[in-house]
Amino acid sequence: MAVISYIEAVTMALREEMERDPHVFILGEDVGKKGGVFKATDGLYAQFGEDRVLDTPLAESAIAGVAIGASMAGKRPVAEMQFADFIMPAVNQIISEAARIRYRSNNDWHCPIVIRAPYGGGIHGALYHSQSVEAIFANQPGLKIVMPSTPYDVKGLLKAAIRDEDPVLFFEHKKAYRSIKGEVPEDDYVLPIGKADVKRKGEDITVITYGLCVHFALQAAGKLAQEGIDTEVVDLRTVYPLDKETIIESASKTGKVLLITEDNKEGSVMSEVSAIIAEHCLFDLDAPIKRLAGPDVPAMPYALPMEKYFMMNPEKVEKAMRDLAEF
Amino acid sequence: MAVISYIEAVTMALREEMERDPHVFILGEDVGKKGGVFKATDGLYAQFGEDRVLDTPLAESAIAGVAIGASMAGKRPVAEMQFADFIMPAVNQIISEAARIRYRSNNDWHCPIVIRAPYGGGIHGALYHSQSVEAIFANQPGLKIVMPSTPYDVKGLLKAAIRDEDPVLFFEHKKAYRSIKGEVPEDDYVLPIGKADVKRKGEDITVITYGLCVHFALQAAGKLAQEGIDTEVVDLRTVYPLDKETIIESASKTGKVLLITEDNKEGSVMSEVSAIIAEHCLFDLDAPIKRLAGPDVPAMPYALPMEKYFMMNPEKVEKAMRDLAEF
Amino acid sequence: MEQKHKEAGLTDEDVVNMYETMLLARRLDERMWLLNRSGKIPFVVSGQGQEAAQIGAAFALNRDQDYILPYYRDFGMVLAFGMTVKELMLASFAKAEDPNSGGRQMPGHFGQRKNRIVTGSSPVTTQVPHAVGIALAAKMDKKPIVSLVTFGEGSSNQGDFHEGANFAGVHKLPVLFLCENNQYAISVPLNKQIASPHVSDRAAGYGMPGYTIDGNDPIAVYQCVKEAADRAREGGGPALIETLVYRLTPHTSDDDDRSYRTAEEVKEARTRDPLDSFRLYVKGAGLLTDEREKQLETEIADMINEATEYAEQAPYASPESALQFVYNEAAEEENA
Amino acid sequence: MEQKHKEAGLTDEDVVNMYETMLLARRLDERMWLLNRSGKIPFVVSGQGQEAAQIGAAFALNRDQDYILPYYRDFGMVLAFGMTVKELMLASFAKAEDPNSGGRQMPGHFGQRKNRIVTGSSPVTTQVPHAVGIALAAKMDKKPIVSLVTFGEGSSNQGDFHEGANFAGVHKLPVLFLCENNQYAISVPLNKQIASPHVSDRAAGYGMPGYTIDGNDPIAVYQCVKEAADRAREGGGPALIETLVYRLTPHTSDDDDRSYRTAEEVKEARTRDPLDSFRLYVKGAGLLTDEREKQLETEIADMINEATEYAEQAPYASPESALQFVYNEAAEEENA
Numbered sequence A, B: 001m002a003v004i005s006y007i008e009a010v011t012m013a014l015r016e017e018m019e020r021d022p023h024v025f026i027l028g029e030d031v032g033k034k035g036g037v038f039k040a041t042d043g044l045y046a047q048f049g050e051d052r053v054l055d056t057p058l059a060e061s062a063i064a065g066v067a068i069g070a071s072m073a074g075k076r077p078v079a080e081m082q083f084a085d086f087i088m089p090a091v092n093q094i095i096s097e098a099a100r101i102r103y104r105s106n107n108d109w110h111c112p113i114v115i116r117a118p119y120g121g122g123i124h125g126a127l128y129h130s131q132s133v134e135a136i137f138a139n140q141p142g143l144k145i146v147m148p149s150t151p152y153d154v155k156g157l158l159k160a161a162i163r164d165e166d167p168v169l170f171f172e173h174k175k176a177y178r179s180i181k182g183e184v185p186e187d188d189y190v191l192p193i194g195k196a197d198v199k200r201k202g203e204d205i206t207v208i209t210y211g212l213c214v215h216f217a218l219q220a221a222g223k224l225a226q227e228g229i230d231t232e233v234v235d236l237r238t239v240y241p242l243d244k245e246t247i248i249e250s251a252s253k254t255g256k257v258l259l260i261t262e263d264n265k266e267g268s269v270m271s272e273v274s275a276i277i278a279e280h281c282l283f284d285l286d287a288p289i290k291r292l293a294g295p296d297v298p299a300m301p302y303a304l305p306m307e308k309y310f311m312m313n314p315e316k317v318e319k320a321m322r323d324l325a326e327f
Numbered sequence C, D: 001m002e003q004k005h006k007e008a009g010l011t012d013e014d015v016v017n018m019y020e021t022m023l024l025a026r027r028l029d030e031r032m033w034l035l036n037r038s039g040k041i042p043f044v045v046s047g048q049g050q051e052a053a054q055i056g057a058a059f060a061l062n063r064d065q066d067y068i069l070p071y072y073r074d075f076g077m078v079l080a081f082g083m084t085v086k087e088l089m090l091a092s093f094a095k096a097e098d099p100n101s102g103g104r105q106m107p108g109h110f111g112q113r114k115n116r117i118v119t120g121s122s123p124v125t126t127q128v129p130h131a132v133g134i135a136l137a138a139k140m141d142k143k144p145i146v147s148l149v150t151f152g153e154g155s156s157n158q159g160d161f162h163e164g165a166n167f168a169g170v171h172k173l174p175v176l177f178l179c180e181n182n183q184y185a186i187s188v189p190l191n192k193q194i195a196s197p198h199v200s201d202r203a204a205g206y207g208m209p210g211y212t213i214d215g216n217d218p219i220a221v222y223q224c225v226k227e228a229a230d231r232a233r234e235g236g237g238p239a240l241i242e243t244l245v246y247r248l249t250p251h252t253s254d255d256d257d258r259s260y261r262t263a264e265e266v267k268e269a270r271t272r273d274p275l276d277s278f279r280l281y282v283k284g285a286g287l288l289t290d291e292r293e294k295q296l297e298t299e300i301a302d303m304i305n306e307a308t309e310y311a312e313q314a315p316y317a318s319p320e321s322a323l324q325f326v327y328n329e330a331a332e333e334e335n336a
Ligand SMILES: Cc1ncc(C[n+]2csc(CCOP(=O)(O)OP(=O)(O)O)c2C)c(N)n1
Pocket: B029, B058, B060, B082, B086, B089, C073, C122, C123, C124, C151, C152, C153, C154, C155, C156, C182, C183, C184, C185, C186, C247, C251
């Protein structure tokens, strides 16, 4: 099995799906000739031609809206938002339209689109190239939001998203693009959307997180193991709708839960995870449900000291895990 | 003190603020000559003229964006979104711009705008005239979200919002517009944004809610009181950022908490309330933190039976309160 | 003898069909107001005054393969595309059998997959990029399909109009943008919505032809849309067509239009009612006798009566069915 | 002797000022690339090739009262509006003293209240409605103020352009929309962004005049913007001005432009570098000697050196200061 990077897994999944199904096509800004500003669509323009890898005008609402229309006519569009931060002009199309088409038409129409977008900080992108935007959408029935942590999951989940009959937001951590590598099978596989993945089994404390922070948690779990603290790491993978079962199971088992997100704290997807646990596992808990998150400021600043102050990192994670274990 | 309706309190606050400060002006669709589709701005066009009560073109992103620009040049715009559901095209202006202007400019610029919008169901408005949209914004530092329940609060909070130096989303429950009445002083007063209000003191259970549901809770509390169940009703009033102190205090006191929202359950502002309690009051709790909310479907349907099934009502509230008390 | 329709490429039969559909749309619309005012249906949004534009446009398309993305006033257009009176009545009564939404959406939110009437929502203008996407799919699949999307002049000020039209222009897509300019957006008159003389003045900025035509003349609309559709089908790209009409009713059954326009203005506009002028034309062309007209009115009244009765008695969807169809349920069962 | 500037209403002094500001913008920009390539600053976004348009426009405004809403390439414009080299350097080094954002935003995100340079963000085109709002405030207050907003041709395809321009047209507001059409939006060439020959073709749809002018000629830009600003100030409403320029650098320091355009194309465009042609003009007008030119280069180099040194050594904002200024802190203290 080849070891490839997170972003290579994106490209691989796109390529394989485009080869498999002639209805799959890509649209977005700079996705064609340039292969994307991060190179996620590198080589696809050459392989599939400009009809299937469309450089669109600079207009996100149209990118989403045109994708929706094409999907209703039988296509399988994969739209790219150049940065997750720039999905905002498309919110009306995503929430009012994509999320509601099946429901409002009583199942007559549906909208199988994927919207990919790089999110997250730590790459010196300042306020508008660092944001986590999932919380904005993680309250809209009809949508699914996938946020994978490993190249293996990227490939399996992106393929599943493209084959899904409903709209999927697929957020890729841009700091993971080249820093995270892993084994990825060459063959065709899909992973289930809506299922969390226990990335590490453990008995003492539970860490629930997603995206880049999964790696911070696993790293810290390794360290803590040497001190006899056995951590379970749950990777949500799909942050909306949440996999309640897995969350409840793990929280009930260890009784000590730490929820980690890189997003601002108030109103993040971790609030919902906490609410689920508080509703279902209260009497199994041995400690308050802890959340480790970004501060409640609009987004991370550009200057390094402030960026670091905001951004999640292995040290912050390890400390919070240790504190919880010692509670 | 005159007894007036919820919507009359809106109009009164607008009128008084426009009389007080010549920089206050109104813009939106049909707010001028027609006085708004709900008549919230009734009479203001006649009193203040079309320069201060602007009928804008049908374009919500411009309404928000123009308001933002005007506010940076010293004005105090109060923008109306005709229905909260139609705020979606303005999300980019609200989240990327209004919420971030002070922060990104390091306090050099700021953006004192108010965006009013009628939200909520029960008026046979179907999917797109019934939604609660607060959760979309309740994760954006820089914004404040006010959702009053009574005419008294409407007046005091809307005046506070207009005088606030930062952007405020002011959501008015459209079913409350004419059905909720109350005493409102004629004189000038403001209420603090960011503070919850204990609408009823109680010892046995705590209900935390906002908007129309406050009335359902108070009604049910009255009934339950006759059975010896003493309910504390906390009206959040500001749903973002939350008044943690009041939430924690009440939850710790009664140990039994019911959170009610008319919004869909997963990812609502009640998730955050639950997370705050689970983080701070765990050992004071005698029951799981219960949430009563709309089902996780996109929005309430038009046909009456389905609308009723979705919509919060006094019976659902009373039952949930009783269940909790009996836990 | 009136011959304009022949010059436009319409047969006598077409013209009769068009007239009958227009009349049906009008009578149905009128009935809905009656039902509303008598408390039987909670809401009406109306197409009165805009039927000629709608029907002229619909007949110019290939109704067996083209897609329409109508807006809430397009009763005439969806009738021409195969939605039945009964189906529209079911929607007005919000009953389970309503093919548009099963009673989930307000009336006027059309959608019917089998007739390629694309599901619409309330936020205006979101359908414009969808139409562009459908045209993109047609182009990719090399199918001779055209999509046609309608919207009001107020709605042409939304960003989605601009973004959609520009996308279509750049990619030369077979999509027609049809503006039904009825002079008002609820209470706001045209001159407070746009600053140019015509909505069609925007076409040049998207590299497409723009037309402003008399929307009270179904044959003129037919001709303009037909030419544009033919050109689009052959790869000639999109067009923007503005039809000048007048909204004869208040905005909806919830609106009182006396606060923003005079009764005289409405009365004056009624003298140009497209139904009247087209009736005269059809009669002038010898295609409608007084007798047939009477008969037609009776047939239509019967049809509407029957539909009303059926819809009124039809069952609502069950309360719990509100939980259905959030996601693809087949997949959920598979996973379970 | 070159006299064009006099005909345009510019004094000799103005022209010298304009040239010096252009040269300063260019040299500063070049230095930033050097600093980036030597690892001293993490990011550059550049205005090279667009200085003439920026400076021609800025000088046409009343720099003591008008507002500008520049986009990320507008080094020349903000310099003309009073931002200093040192301040721009502080932004590039992301230091606490940076007046634009205190190091919070990337360079090129301008903002300085005292000079009426309105704070900007990264999502393109959001500043367009802001400019309209500022013009609305000016009109309401009956102040003779104009706002000018700039954006790229790619960005003119965002909904906010349409909504903002239309709002300004309807309300006849004193705002100028200045498109710096540099032929590319990152990798996407003009013909994949718009389908009309000119961005200015859109003006008619908003009931405002549209102009397409040579953005390599600062005097032509000055003249066009001056006339439009005068008219706007007198209640004549907005204008859309498209300046044809070329982006001489890659999109940003993170971009490699070889994947989407040829070196020949860029080389060819360099033959029309506005700095060169304007230098020739100023010399032809007898306003710049070789000697003064040399001296000027030295002065500018010194100024940039000094600014670089200062900015490099200036402190960062403290980590915890990231928590400041989410809301009005005076009010918070009051409440506490
Ligand atoms: C995004 C959005 N904003 C506001 C509304 C409320 N609204 C419904 S119809 C309408 C006026 C539409 O005017 P126009 O486009 O001219 O169409 P007409 O109703 O005149 O046919 C408005 C403001 C809406 N449906 N969607």
